[in-house]
Amino acid sequence: MVEKQILYFDLGQIARSGQCFRMYETEPGRFGLTALGRYLEISQEGNRFWFDCTQEEFDRIWFHYFDLETDYGSFIARIGKRDRYLQAAAEAGKGIRILNQDLWEVMVTFLISQNNHIKRIRQCVERLCFHFGERKESAGGHVYYTMPGPEALMDAERLKEMGLGYRDKYISRLAADVAEGRVSLERLKKQKSRKQTHQELTALYGVGDKVADCIQLFGLHQIDAFPVDTWIRKILDSHYPKGFPLYRYRGCAGVMQQYMFYYAISNMG
DNA sequence: CCTCAGGACAACC
């Protein structure tokens, strides 16, 4: 058990923010996360957190996973004082962090996310993990299924049975491309310009500008990426008719995107 | 530039 006091960190907000689809509030103030081939339970009371893991595991894995080395207060301080919408959005979602998720998992989950609801994205992801992932049991006796790797998702016929709709072919193609070496995840991870990475991602079957930006933001931790989905589109049109001041948020535009997205979906039940 | 088909299903009505 690791006890920490952390500012600008809220597990409920992160769980609902729609960047990671395998984190749940199992009971009030209690969270379960399946990620990186592990299962972690965390309790939260205000700014205090209890991670059900060893100090060594926390330091090696979860500190970075939750992006706890980054000062989100400094991002919020950059919001324009007269930008009342973004001020309100950041206040509502100031506990959100851009997680350092596994690239492959993000690619699969955001291929599923296209033209889809968060609730159903979760169901689809869990179904994939249950059918193709590895069954594991945590020290506390919780049974969970890991995110299947590329080899496990190559079979187009079996994927068709997963109820993913037209998205199944994007995933089976990508899985085969990665498994057979035509696409290299390690190459994608190599530092290069955001534009260059974007071009490599949109070259993949089923990956357009929006999903590429999500992969860059959530899977490659390029927190300057700014995915524009239908929710953000509506917000930009109604609150920023003269254009959103992206130049103001160089280096953290994706964080602002998360505040706005979370604010929008929170106000819609 | 444009439009449209392309799953499935939750959330409405």
Next chain:
DNA sequence: GGTTGTCCTGAG
């Protein structure tokens, strides 16, 4: 029970 909308992309 029908309709709408969903963190959309690729083909034409």
